[in-house]
Amino acid sequence: MRRLASKCANTRRGAHGAPVQSSSAWCRHSRGCEAAIHSARRYLQTLAPDHIMVIVDFANAFNSLHRSDMLLSIRDCLPELYAFCLSSFSQPSFLYVGSHVLLSEEGLQQGDPPGPLLFCTTIHPLITSLGSDLTLGYLDDLTLAGLQNVVASDIQKVVAEGSKMGLCLNRSKCEVISHPDLKIADQTILSFICVSVATATLLGAPLFPGKVLDDT
Numbered sequence: 001m002r003r004l005a006s007k008c009a010n011t012r013r014g015a016h017g018a019p020v021q022s023s024s025a026w027c028r029h030s031r032g033c034e035a036a037i038h039s040a041r042r043y044l045q046t047l048a049p050d051h052i053m054v055i056v057d058f059a060n061a062f063n064s065l066h067r068s069d070m071l072l073s074i075r076d077c078l079p080e081l082y083a084f085c086l087s088s089f090s091q092p093s094f095l096y097v098g099s100h101v102l103l104s105e106e107g108l109q110q111g112d113p114p115g116p117l118l119f120c121t122t123i124h125p126l127i128t129s130l131g132s133d134l135t136l137g138y139l140d141d142l143t144l145a146g147l148q149n150v151v152a153s154d155i156q157k158v159v160a161e162g163s164k165m166g167l168c169l170n171r172s173k174c175e176v177i178s179h180p181d182l183k184i185a186d187q188t189i190l191s192f193i194c195v196s197v198a199t200a201t202l203l204g205a206p207l208f209p210g211k212v213l214d215d216t
Contacts, residue, residue: 002088006113033203036136036143040209043134043145044177044197053134053177055146055187055202056158057153059170061140062119063107066166070108073115073122085118106166130154138203143153146177152186 058064067089075082092103116139121172127137132154133146143159144151150204159169173190176184177200184190199212206213 003111003113006088009081010114010117011136016133026146033138033205037136037205037207038200039134040143040145040202041135044200044207047177047197047199049179049182050148051146051178052131052148052151052182052184052189053143053200054146054155054192055177056142056153056155057170057173058140058162058167060107061167062110062115064166064168065107065108065119065122069165070122074118074125077124079120080175081114085114090114111137122165123162123167126158127164130157133210141203143202148182148189152189155186155188165196 040053043196047053071082071089074085084198088109093109093121095102095104108118109185112118119139120137123125123137127135127142130144131146132144132151134144136143144154162168169188171188171191172193175195176186176189176192177195177197181194200207200212201212
């Protein structure tokens with residue numbers, strides 16, 4: 001019954017997140033993933049020498065998001081869902097592992113139908129505050145592109161503001177795409193995996209013809 005009610009509540013989502021967040025769970029765009037991939041490809045086709053693209057990965061994002069921030073965002077953006085979400089997430093839930101009982105006190109409940117909506121609503125103000133030329137969000141996948149110094153500033157903001165919401169970067173999975181002769185100055189971006197334009201992928205899709213596409 002709760003899952004059925006959640007699915008009904010999920011139909012109350014709005015479309016004001018498009019095109020910055022392209023998840024269909026957020027903006028009702030049935031081809032949001034496809035739109036994000038085409039946007040990234042178009043940008044990289046004419047990538048200026050001093051511009052970069054970064055693909056950010058959050059560590060265990062859905063399980064780490066502070067519920068207090070999530071509930072406040074729903075109260076402000078989708079107040080008609082606030083009472084339902086409050087009843088679902090204001091108290092810890094029980095997780096059973098054999099004879100052991102764990103309290104689930106942070107993050108979204110696994111398999112909850114409006115989970116993607118709640119996550120996207122919470123991080124949306126952060127994403128829309130960034131200054132990069134290209135900003136794409138698909139659930140917990142964030143892609144930024146623009147001048148190196150602008151993107152670096154945005155990354156620092158994502159790190160600082162994300163930590164307040166319980167999110168932290170998984171730097172071992174973050175990527176930076178740039179021309180091979182560009183020197184990266186920002187230390188955080190330097191820790192990302194370097195990827196060439198020709199071998200770039202987004203959301204599992206190769207962006208250009210070549211070995212990566214052939215392998216896929």
